[in-house]
Amino acid sequence: xxxxxxxxxxxxxxxxxxxxxxxxxxxxxxxxxxxxxxxxxxxxxxxxxxxxxxxxxxxxxxxxxxxxxxxxxxxxxxxxxxxxxxxxxxxxxxxxxxxxxxxxxxxxxxxxxxxxxxxxxxxxxxxxxxxxxxxxxxxxxxxxxxxxxxxxxxxxxxxxxxxxxxxxxxxxxxxxxxxxxxxxxxxxxxxxxxxxxxxxxxxxxxxxxxxxxxxxxxxxxxxxxxxxxxxxxxxxxxxxxxxxxxxxxxxxxxxxxxxxxxxxxxxxxxxxxxxxxxxxxxxxxxx
Numbered sequence: 001x002x003x004x005x006x007x008x009x010x011x012x013x014x015x016x017x018x019x020x021x022x023x024x025x026x027x028x029x030x031x032x033x034x035x036x037x038x039x040x041x042x043x044x045x046x047x048x049x050x051x052x053x054x055x056x057x058x059x060x061x062x063x064x065x066x067x068x069x070x071x072x073x074x075x076x077x078x079x080x081x082x083x084x085x086x087x088x089x090x091x092x093x094x095x096x097x098x099x100x101x102x103x104x105x106x107x108x109x110x111x112x113x114x115x116x117x118x119x120x121x122x123x124x125x126x127x128x129x130x131x132x133x134x135x136x137x138x139x140x141x142x143x144x145x146x147x148x149x150x151x152x153x154x155x156x157x158x159x160x161x162x163x164x165x166x167x168x169x170x171x172x173x174x175x176x177x178x179x180x181x182x183x184x185x186x187x188x189x190x191x192x193x194x195x196x197x198x199x200x201x202x203x204x205x206x207x208x209x210x211x212x213x214x215x216x217x218x219x220x221x222x223x224x225x226x227x228x229x230x231x232x233x234x235x236x237x238x239x240x241x242x243x244x245x246x247x248x249x250x251x252x253x254x255x256x257x258x259x260x261x262x263x264x265x266x267x268x269x270x271x272x273x274x275x276x277x278x279x280x281x282x283x284x285x286x287x
Contacts, residue, residue, distance in 0.1 A: 003236065004233045004236050004237030004241070004242055005233075005237075005242065005245060007229050007230070007232050007233035007236075008229070008230065008233040008237075008242040008245035008246070008248075009245060009248055010229040011226050011227070011229035011230035011233060011245075011246075011249075012226075012245060012246060012247075012248035012249040012251075012252055013248070013249075013252045014221045014222060014225040014226035014229060015222050015226035015230075015249045015252075016222075016249045016250075016251075016252030016253040016255075016256055017217065017218070017221035017222050017226075017252075017256065018217075018218040018219070018221055018222010018223060018226060019218075019222065019249065019253045020253055020256040020257055020260065021214045021215075021217045021218040021221070021222065022034070022214075022218050022222075023257075024214055025211055025214035025215055025218060027211075028206075028207070028208050028210045028211030028214065029206060029207045029208070029211030029212070029214070029215055030203050030204060030205055030206040030207065031083055031203045032192075032196055032199060032200060032203045032205075033205060033206070033207050033211075033215075034211070034215050034218075035075075035079060035188075035192050036189065036192055036193060036196070037212070037215045037216075037219070038215055038218060038219040038223055039075055039185045039188045039189040039192065039219075039223065040189055041215075041216060041219040041220070041223075041224075042181070042185040042219050042223045042224045042227075043182060043185035043186050043189055045219075045220070045224045046178055046181040046182035046184075046185055046224065046228075047182050049178050049228070050176065050178035050179055050182060053178060055176040055177075055178045055179065056176075056178065056179055056182075057174070057175070057176055057179050058175070058179060058183075059173065059174035059175065060173060060174065062173050063169075063170045063173035063174055063175040064170075064175070064183060066166040066167075066169050066170035066173065066175075067166070067167075067170045067175055067179075067180045067183035067184055067187070068183055068184075068186075068187040069162075069166045069187075070162045070163075070166040070167045070170065070180075070184055070187070071162075071183065071184035071185065071186065071187025071188040071191075072187050072188065072191050073158045073161060073162035073166065074158060074159055074162035074163065074184070074188070075184070075185070075187070075188025075189075075191075075192065076187075076188055076191040076192055076195070077154075077158045078154075078155050078158035078159045078162065079155075079188075079192070080195070081151045081152070081154040081155040081158065082098055082151075082152065082155035084151045085097070085098070085149070085151035085152035085155060097149055097152035097153050097155075097156060098152050098153075098155045098156040098159070099128075099129060099156065099247065099250060100129050100153065100156040100157070100160070101156045101157075101159040101160035101163070101246060102125045102128045102129060102160060102243050102244045102245075102246045102247045103125045103126065103128075103129050103160065104156060104157045104159075104160030104161055105125075105160035105161070105163055105164040105239065105240070105243030105244075105246065106121055106122060106125040106160075106164075106240045106243045106244060107125075108160065108161045108164055108165050109164045109165065109168070109238065109239035109240035109243060110240055112165050113164070113165060113168060113169070113239060113240075115238050115239065115240045116240075118240075121240050121241060121244065123279075124244035124279040125243065125244040125247075125279065126279075127244075127275050127276070127278050127279035128244045128246075128247030128248075128275070128276050128279040129247070130272075130275050131247060131250065131251075131271075131272040131274070131275030131276035131277075131278075131279065160243065160246075163230065163234075163243070163246065164234075164239035164240075164243055165239070167180065167184075167231065167234055167239075168234055168239045171231065171234060171235045177228060177231035177232050177234075177235055178228070180231055181224070181227050181228060181231060184227070185223070230246075244279050245279075247276050247279060248276060250272070250276060251272075251276050251277065254272075
């Protein structure tokens with residue numbers, strides 16, 4: 001179980017690289033080009049990894065369908081609602097509401113996967129969500145940006161659900177982590193490409209070399225390595241156990257922002273770090 005927790009923490013650390021790189025990348029590449037390039041790079045990387053390790057396998061249509069569904073829910077719907085929320089609400093408000101993903105992951109794993117209910121796991125998820133609110137460091141009002149708030153909550157729900165229920169079921173039906181990631185990336189890439197003609201007028205094309213480099217950094221670390229670590233963790237531990245650890249991404253993002261973007265954390269953010277870490281410790285103590 002400790003290996004699963006370490007892998008989930010590694011996923012959080014690498015996902016945070018992608019989140020940190022995305023901030024400066026948005027000044028050099030438009031959102032649609034970023035999403036297409038990101039998953040367009042992850043798909044061949046996952047395929048190459050599966051071929052090298054001899055783990056490319058598609059055992060049955062149910063496993064394949066679940067992996068494709070996870071990619072659509074997470075990469076396409078989750079990403080789309082997050083972007084829609086960012087257009088309507090301040091970034092700190094969107095980040096706070098989307099960071100409820102660990103809570104949704106725990107609840108859906110218990111309700112839909114039939115995993116046992118444990119108070120310490122639910123408590124850990126609540127601590128992580130509370131820590132995310134403090135990490136953002138500012139107050140917000142749901143009334144002022146109701147549509148954006150709903151979109152951000154939907155993004156958090158789809159992320160939390162896709163990372164646990166369909167992904168876990170696909171693994172249980174014989175899909176390897178590398179094969180799952182390949183299908184996941186292909187699904188996200190294809191469905192995002194379908195949406196491009198409808199969204200391009202709102203997101204005009206803009207891209208330069210620096211944007212390409214930052215997108216590659218986000219794809220290799222945040223999407224490829226992060227998802228591999230997560231899926232390997234998910235393959236050996238209950239989804240409800242490791243879902244709260246997803247919140248560690250916020251802590252690592254804060255650390256990287258301070259080190260590489262020269263941002264200065266507020267005291268409330270440090271309290272958020274402590275709450276998230278408390279949630280991770282509580283999970284590690286679960287039987």
